[in-house]
Amino acid sequence: MKIKLLCLSLLMFGICQAQIELVPNPCDINSGTITFKYGESGDYSIFDPMSDPNLYLYTGLQTDVDPLTWDYHDDFTDVNTMIPLTYDAILGYYVATFNPATRTYLEEPMLNSTTITQGTEVFDWYFLVTVGDQSRQSADLMGSDYGFGSAILSVENYDLIDNIKVGNGEITFKSPAQYDISVYDILGKNVVNQQLNISNSLTHNFQLQSNGIYLVKISDGINSRTVKMLKY
Known part of the structure; x- marks a missing residue:
């Protein structure tokens, strides 16, 4: 299983929550399209974009009881598998939209490309912010700190x-x-x-x-x- 790249203290979560917003909130794997907002307050201390208009969300899903692993995750060597996070000059912050239930992920341990199967319990959604060449990235962040809850995926x-x-x-x-x-x-x-x-x-x-x-x-x-x- 893929070990999370970095650790982030609960203290930092509490301080930085206002910079990131998931809509709707609360949400889970069955909520459909989710909107991700970053920097709406103009505070970019989680990750400084340094005027880069195009960032990416590297994401993963925890589907077992081990919170230190992402069992479904994007290909960290290929930004094309990640979620584009683009600065909206009219809104004044970065925005991304995605459906975590229907995206394609690499599945551990075989690293095959697949969607999540029906009946999979998703405990948390993890993510980090990175630039296109991945020379810089944020610490790992937990979706549950921003309103994402556990649920069982079902097409029904x-x-x-x-x-x-x-x-x-x-x-x-x-x-x-x-x-x-x-x-x-x-x-x-x-x-x-x-x-x-x-x-x-x-x-x-x-x-x-x-x-x-x-x-x-x-x-x-x-x-x-x-x-x-x-x-x-």
């Missing part, structure tokens, strides 16, 4: 939302199951944690106190999905 997950509708502070179920529901406000604060046993079609009101945009994480024990919900 992308159909989960077809059986569920959310809107105006409510969620409606079409299929019987036991669901774990978490709701987060736009600042990432967890405002609802509930377990619902659904036997028939049911609409449930979260009784949210404030109008606005929320993120709803839905899991039936096998599949999970995070979706936006507007309360008005």
Whole structure:
């Protein structure tokens, strides 16, 4: 297995979190396309781009209990396998978009090129920032410090939302199951944690106190999905 290239202390994580943002937050391997923002506050102390408009994210996934290994990872010798991180002059910071579930990785130990197989449990998403010639790079960073959570990858997950509708502070179920529901406000604060046993079609009101945009994480024990919900 590939040993992580560098170590980063928890203290540094706490200091530097504001420089990096994952959207949506929270997110996991089943969240679909994720937006990665770097330097939105103008603070580049995690990694100084030195006016380079094109950086890259070297990424890996921890899929076993060993947090020191990346079991699926990009080819560090080839930036074409990495995620482009480009400076947006209008926004004023670096941006990348990617779907961690559908990307192609090198799989340990044979280093074959593959996507993640259905049913794989992903404990964390790791990354570092590097330049095109890889002469400079940041320390290793953990996605879980920026809102990425563990989940089991399932292609069926992308159909989960077809059986569920959310809107105006409510969620409606079409299929019987036991669901774990978490709701987060736009600042990432967890405002609802509930377990619902659904036997028939049911609409449930979260009784949210404030109008606005929320993120709803839905899991039936096998599949999970995070979706936006507007309360008005």
